[in-house]
Amino acid sequence: MATRIGIPRALAYYSFYPQWRTYLEELGMEVILSPPTTKDILDMGIRDTVTDACIPIKVFHGHVAALIGEVDWILIPRLVSIDGDATFCPKFLGLPDMIEASVQGAIPPLLTPRIDIRDGRFAPLRAWLQVAKILSVPRYRALVAYQKATQVGAYYESLLTHGILPEDAMAMVNKWWSSLQDNSLLALAKAKNSLLRTANSIESSTQRVRLAVVGYPYAIYDDYISCNLLASLRRLGVTVITPDMVPSKSRKAQAKRQPKYLFWHYSNQVIRATYHFFQEQMVDGVIHVTAFACGPDAMVGKLLELDCRKNNRMPFLSLCLDEHTGVAGVMTRIEAFVDMLVRRKEAQTS
Amino acid sequence: MKITFPRMGTSWIGLKALFEGLGHETVLPPPPSKHTLDLGTKYAPEFACLPFKVLLGSYLEALEMGADTIVSSGGVGPCRAGYYTQLQKRILREQLSYDVRVITFEPLNRNWRGTYLILKDLVEVGFGDFLGALWLTWQKLLALDALEKESHRIRPLERHIGTTSRVVKDAFADIDAAQSVDEVRARTAVRLEELRAIPQDLAREPLRVGVIGEIYVVLEPFVNQDVVETLGHMGVYVHRSIFLTDWTKDNAILDAFRIPGEMNIKRAAQPYLPEMVGGHGQNSIGETILYAKRGFDGVVQLAPFTCIPEIVAKSIIPKVSEDYNLPVLTLMLDEQTGKAGVSTRLEAFVDLLTMRRQRLRGETA
Numbered sequence: 012m013a014t015r016i017g018i019p020r021a022l023a024y025y026s027f028y029p030q031w032r033t034y035l036e037e038l039g040m041e042v043i044l045s046p047p048t049t050k051d052i053l054d055m056g057i058r059d060t061v062t063d064a065c066i067p068i069k070v071f072h073g074h075v076a077a078l079i080g081e082v083d084w085i086l087i088p089r090l091v092s093i094d095g096d097a098t099f100c101p102k103f104l105g106l107p108d109m110i111e112a113s114v115q116g117a118i119p120p121l122l123t124p125r126i127d128i129r130d131g132r133f134a135p136l137r138a139w140l141q142v143a144k145i146l147s148v149p150r151y152r153a154l155v156a157y158q159k160a161t162q163v164g165a166y167y168e169s170l171l172t173h174g175i176l177p178e179d180a181m182a183m184v185n186k187w188w189s190s191l192q193d194n195s196l197l198a199l200a201k202a203k204n205s206l207l208r209t210a211n212s213i214e215s216s217t218q219r220v221r222l223a224v225v226g227y228p229y230a231i232y233d234d235y236i237s238c239n240l241l242a243s244l245r246r247l248g249v250t251v252i253t254p255d256m257v258p259s260k261s262r263k264a265q266a267k268r269q270p271k272y273l274f275w276h277y278s279n280q281v282i283r284a285t286y287h288f289f290q291e292q293m294v295d296g297v298i299h300v301t302a303f304a305c306g307p308d309a310m311v312g313k314l315l316e317l318d319c320r321k322n323n324r325m326p327f328l329s330l331c332l333d334e335h336t337g338v339a340g341v342m343t344r345i346e347a348f349v350d351m352l353v354r355r356k357e358a359q360t361s
Numbered sequence: 362m363k364i365t366f367p368r369m370g371t372s373w374i375g376l377k378a379l380f381e382g383l384g385h386e387t388v389l390p391p392p393p394s395k396h397t398l399d400l401g402t403k404y405a406p407e408f409a410c411l412p413f414k415v416l417l418g419s420y421l422e423a424l425e426m427g428a429d430t431i432v433s434s435g436g437v438g439p440c441r442a443g444y445y446t447q448l449q450k451r452i453l454r455e456q457l458s459y460d461v462r463v464i465t466f467e468p469l470n471r472n473w474r475g476t477y478l479i480l481k482d483l484v485e486v487g488f489g490d491f492l493g494a495l496w497l498t499w500q501k502l503l504a505l506d507a508l509e510k511e512s513h514r515i516r517p518l519e520r521h522i523g524t525t526s527r528v529v530k531d532a533f534a535d536i537d538a539a540q541s542v543d544e545v546r547a548r549t550a551v552r553l554e555e556l557r558a559i560p561q562d563l564a565r566e567p568l569r570v571g572v573i574g575e576i577y578v579v580l581e582p583f584v585n586q587d588v589v590e591t592l593g594h595m596g597v598y599v600h601r602s603i604f605l606t607d608w609t610k611d612n613a614i615l616d617a618f619r620i621p622g623e624m625n626i627k628r629a630a631q632p633y634l635p636e637m638v639g640g641h642g643q644n645s646i647g648e649t650i651l652y653a654k655r656g657f658d659g660v661v662q663l664a665p666f667t668c669i670p671e672i673v674a675k676s677i678i679p680k681v682s683e684d685y686n687l688p689v690l691t692l693m694l695d696e697q698t699g700k701a702g703v704s705t706r707l708e709a710f711v712d713l714l715t716m717r718r719q720r721l722r723g724e725t726a
């Protein structure tokens with residue numbers, strides 16, 4: 012039987028799952044994903060964390076607990092820095108340690124490659140090769156697996172920048188992967204490029220209200236945490252744009268507008284994407300999705316508020332989520348906000 | 362320029378001497394109070410950490426008193442402190458329309474040139490006087506720390522509760538008034554003698570408690586509800602893990618030359634938290650372990666509500682506490698925290714430690 016490796020469906024999952032999964036499968040492992048977030052998962056997370064933790068961290072603990080007994084290992088990379096400018100939130104930095112110290116029950120051993128590009132361009136590769144070593148997979152095989160995973164990751168990321176939401180994009184990656192006759196590296200690169208040429212870019216009809224929903228992927232895209240925010244907005248007839256839909260090059264171009272970079276990777280993404288939306292006049296309003304007592308967001312939220320104000324008083328709504336947030340409450344607030352935007356837009360066009 | 366600066370514990374005495382020595386008028390914000398915190402809370406983001414709020418409140422008070430320039434320190438993360446002035450500046454200027462200059466000293470190692478430029482602008486005296494001012498400031502800070510350390514040792518032994526606090530308060534005023542390094546040293550010597558002369562009950566064996574956590578709340582008695590003094594008055598010897606001068610040596614100065622400081626603490630933390638998580642998160646773990654090894658009776662962790670590194674530490678401490686059999690009390694401090702609540706929790710903790718000690722002694726006897 013293949014070794015089973017569990018991946019919690021939370022936090023960095025939304026950014027890296029296709030890549031991680033490809034790598035592990037190419038090493039000959041069986042990858043087991045925890046189920047979508049449910050109340051039970053959240054409750055387990057609440058049980059295992061300190062009350063002061065933010066909801067994404069609680070949910071992550073719950074996903075780990077959900078994998079207990081199902082897998083031989085759990086993959087929890089220690090994401091430190093992937094861009095060299097910033098690190099991840101300190102809670103990411105200490106994530107494997109918090110899990111070790113606080114998840115109840117017999118947690119399987121953790122695989123915790125430490126990803127820190129500041130240690131050199133090849134540091135992430137070395138960290139992943141270490142994982143292969145722990146799993147007793149020969150090095151050459153790991154190198155090929157890593158290359159393939161990188162290709163898949165790039166494909167996934169570009170799907171996101173074409174406006175596809177993570178779960179759909181993952182399904183597309185899946186379908187594409189299993190349809191490949193030949194998944195040698197070369198064939199992979201070719202197939203990916205031709206697919207991308209045919210993908211649609213973000214629809215941007217200017218008639219509809221266009222809304223930037225900015226926040227961290229693990230809050231925006233986890234339908235349980237976000238109380239179905241994205242689906243509800245779409246039902247209200249709004250075009251939703253998220254930071255992940257901005258190509259990383261365009262985000263980077265906005266860095267110069269920050270007098271000092273933020274220290275956290277996802278926070279810079281949020282701010283830079285928002286500046287990009289402003290510059291390209293892509294949106295009519297901004298919703299900031301944030302977790303109760305999130306440390307970085309105390310800074311980010313205020314910056315967004317001040318920046319929206321500076322940008323012609325762009326309407327701004329801050330949506331703060333915790334374990335007590337209910338669907339109805341979120342609905343009321345976004346309905347009012349969207350109504351206001353619709354009226355504003357009508358006034359502007361007439 | 363009328364300069365104001367962050368107020369944290371006794372450091373204002375040193376900083377005041379510094380800026381005056383550089384040829385500036387300083388505006389000393391009043392000691393942080395309920396009013397300061399209310400002001401800060403009103404304009405700061407809801408989940409900003411407590412130090413951010415108190416400092417913002419302090420700046421507002423100082424601006425009302427006529428300050429036109431704020432001088433503070435920056436940082437590079439991964440915790441929020443390094444971004445404080447960026448955001449405070451925008452709040453003060455954009456939201457509250459103050460015409461204020463905010464000068465931020467970034468860590469030296471990546472910013473020798475920036476620091477030089479700031480200094481060129483800030484120093485209005487000759488190079489000799491500049492060095493003199495730095496030296497005097499450093500001597501004052503050393504004196505303050507020496508006095509405070511001694512007060513921590515003596516307070517649990519004093520026969521009349523409150524004597525130590527009174528003497529040490531006068532001593533601080535003395536250091537503030539001192540004009541030269543010689544004077545600082547002379548006054549320190551006198552005051553140390555005075556502290557040691559306080560009538561003490563040497564037969565007591567105070568419980569020993571380490572105080573760890575985030576630097577601002579550890580150093581500023583207003584926000585920690587006088588934890589150190591309160592414990593001292595309960596007859597507990599408090600070892601505070603952070604003193605400004607040690608911290609400056611270990612971090613700011615060594616760091617300027619890219620030498621990591623406090624290696625023993627970081628090494629101790631390795632098995633539980635091998636990663637730096639900003640602020641004092643990793644230290645909190647390492648120090649707890651070192652206190653356990655040194656036979657302390659307990660540890661009090663002080664953390665501002667929403668403090669990222671301390672939340673990481675708090676998540677791991679129960680495991681450390683269990684493995685080393687050392688009780689740890691975590692106090693999360695926010696604008697609602699009151700003195701009565703803190704005292705009650707400290708009392709209960711001290712009771713627990715007392716009983717635990719008796720039990721342990723009973724076992725070995």
Ligand code: SF4
Pocket residue numbers: 065066067068100101102103227302304305306307308
């Ligand atoms: S960035 Fe905020 S929400 Fe994300 S882990 Fe850190 S504190 Fe939690």
Ligand code: SF4
Pocket residue numbers: 306410411412440441442443575639640641665667668669670671
């Ligand atoms: S250590 Fe904690 S309190 Fe201090 S700045 Fe960082 S998050 Fe805020």
